[in-house]
Structure formats: C-alpha cells, structure tokens
Amino acid sequence: MDLQRFVAGLFAFAVVTVGAGSSVAAGQPVAGPAVSAPSGQEVTLRLGQEAAVAGKDLTVRFTRVVADSRCRPGMTCIWQGEATLAFLLKEPGRGESTTAELHSGIRTGPQATSFAASRIELVSVSEDGGEATVRIS
The missing domain is CATH 2.60.98 (Tick-borne Encephalitis virus Glycoprotein; domain 1)
Known part of the structure; x- marks a missing residue:
C-alpha cells in the first residue's frame, strides 16, 4: 500500500471519528x-x-x-x-x-x-x- 494513501485514509478516519465523538460527548440529544x-x-x-x-x-x-x-x-x-x-x-x-x-x-x-x-x-x-x-x- 502506498504511504500517501495510508496517511490520507488515516486522516479521513480521524476526522470522521472526532466529528462523531464530539457530538456524542457534547450530550446533545436529537x-x-x-x-x-x-x-x-x-x-x-x-x-x-x-x-x-x-x-x-x-x-x-x-x-x-x-x-x-x-x-x-x-x-x-x-x-x-x-x-x-x-x-x-x-x-x-x-x-x-x-x-x-x-x-x-x-x-x-x-x-x-x-x-x-x-x-x-x-x-x-x-x-x-x-x-x-x-x-x-
């Protein structure tokens, strides 16, 4: 696997995870x-x-x-x-x-x-x- 693709994939995963975690951590109900x-x-x-x-x-x-x-x-x-x-x-x-x-x-x-x-x-x-x-x- 290409290192550049791996880093890009890892970055995308981190952005999605942090974004989802912040809404849960804030405790904001739907x-x-x-x-x-x-x-x-x-x-x-x-x-x-x-x-x-x-x-x-x-x-x-x-x-x-x-x-x-x-x-x-x-x-x-x-x-x-x-x-x-x-x-x-x-x-x-x-x-x-x-x-x-x-x-x-x-x-x-x-x-x-x-x-x-x-x-x-x-x-x-x-x-x-x-x-x-x-x-x-």
Whole structure:
C-alpha cells in the first residue's frame, strides 16, 4: 500500500471519528419535532424536544437528565429517589434565555421555576427518563 494513501485514509478516519465523538460527548440529544403547548395545560416532551407556549413568547426544551436516583421497576427500595432534569427556557422575541434544573421530588430542589412571566412545573418523568411532562402557566 502506498504511504500517501495510508496517511490520507488515516486522516479521513480521524476526522470522521472526532466529528462523531464530539457530538456524542457534547450530550446533545436529537431534537424531536416542536410541539404547541396550551398555557395552563400539561405537555409531554421527549428528550431534546421543544414546546412553544401558545399565546406567549416562550419555548421550553427538555435538554437532559442530570441525575436519576429513582427506584427501578421490580426493585425494592427504602427511598423512592428522584430525577433531576435540565430545561432550556427561551423568550425568542426578546432574545433572552436561561436554563433550569427541575426535580421530580421535593427533597433536593425545586419542582418549578419562573421565567418570562410564566411558571414551568415538572409534573412527571417517564421510567426511563426519556420523557418529561411539564405544566406551563
């Protein structure tokens, strides 16, 4: 094999590997389609999915599971545990945004936050942590 071809192939492999690794390492979930969320009602978001709140300049994106110590199905646990989820809250018209970590239980942190004259409350988390139900009012 020609040394020049070998080096070119090795370089191409490195570029593909580093490119793929960086997206995984960044922990960026694949975004699902955006959904419309009526104000005051519950909406379920998949990891990476965003909800635009009807009648408000507000979007809520479920970005990641920060921690999950909940008791797994079929296990006997002394403590129920809880999940901590991260959300990106945006006010697109003003260009404002913030992040919030919401908890499924009351032991270690808030279950709700306020942003853009709205209250965002974590209502429930699916067993696998891939879906979060929030109420935005």
